[in-house]
Amino acid sequence: MTLFINGSGRTGKNGSRRPSLANPGPFLRGWARNPVGVGWPFASSYWTARRLAEATLVAAHLEAGPVLELGAGTGPVTEALIEMGCPVDRIIAVERDAELCLYLRRCFPRLNVLQGNALEIGEMLASARVPSVAAVLSGLPMRAIHPAAAARCYSDVFQRLPPGGAIIQYTYGFRPPVDPQYAGLALETTFVAREWRNVPPMAIWRYRRPTMARAT
Numbered sequence: 167m168t169l170f171i172n173g174s175g176r177t178g179k180n181g182s183r184r185p186s187l188a189n190p191g192p193f194l195r196g197w198a199r200n201p202v203g204v205g206w207p208f209a210s211s212y213w214t215a216r217r218l219a220e221a222t223l224v225a226a227h228l229e230a231g232p233v234l235e236l237g238a239g240t241g242p243v244t245e246a247l248i249e250m251g252c253p254v255d256r257i258i259a260v261e262r263d264a265e266l267c268l269y270l271r272r273c274f275p276r277l278n279v280l281q282g283n284a285l286e287i288g289e290m291l292a293s294a295r296v297p298s299v300a301a302v303l304s305g306l307p308m309r310a311i312h313p314a315a316a317a318r319c320y321s322d323v324f325q326r327l328p329p330g331g332a333i334i335q336y337t338y339g340f341r342p343p344v345d346p347q348y349a350g351l352a353l354e355t356t357f358v359a360r361e362w363r364n365v366p367p368m369a370i371w372r373y374r375r376p377t378m379a380r381a382t
């Protein structure tokens with residue numbers, strides 16, 4: 167699938183683009199409802215969102231299905247994906263917080279928003295009849311999630327990624343937030359970038375299944 171840079175899918179006054187940080191209220195309220203689950207009172211910055219969208223689209227196998235975004239919040243990264251050429255109807259956004267889901271649906275009327283627990287992503291995708299995905303972008307606060315639950319989530323999404331498919335994960339920490347060897351996951355991690363223009367600075371990691379060496 168070829169990507170073309172196009173306009174934002176976010177609906178603003180007169181159809182204009184509405185900057186993500188223009189309205190911090192919904193994200194702040196989400197954080198107040200669940201500080202551990204949301205992780206930080208500020209959404210990703212414009213620069214972080216662009217870097218994440220780029221890393222995701224570079225890793226994506228768009229012929230395999232939609233891009234899956236876990237923990238979409240108020241949608242700054244969703245917006246960057248759309249701005250960088252991913253059609254809004256080729257993104258599935260998963261978010262647990264009901265108010266944030268309403269906000270996402272209002273901002274991106276054609277976005278497929280699944281409200282629920284992304285740690286049960288296998289069941290969610292099965293009931294939404296999504297057999298495979300192009301790439302996974304995760305903003306889930308994995309450092310605060312039990313390693314077994316995080317590993318199960320990753321294992322479930324890798325079952326729906328094509329060979330060579332990747333999870334792009336962001337974190338405020340200095341190490342990959344999901345142990346790539348936990349419970350037989352056997353993943354490779356690559357440090358993609360640290361974006362300093364974010365409060366706090368954000369690290370981006372890519373997880374992949376190692377490709378099997380061909381027997382000669």
Ligand SMILES: C[S@@+](CC[C@H](N)C(=O)[O-])C[C@H]1O[C@@H](n2cnc3c(N)ncnc32)[C@H](O)[C@@H]1O
Nearest residue numbers: 203204205209210237238239261262283284305
């Ligand atoms: C660090 S914020 C990232 C928000 C947004 N993607 C951004 O970059 O600004 C994490 C988001 O994941 C959501 N979240 C946390 N745990 C979740 C879970 N188990 N299932 C679905 N969403 C979850 C939170 O509600 C929050 O919106």
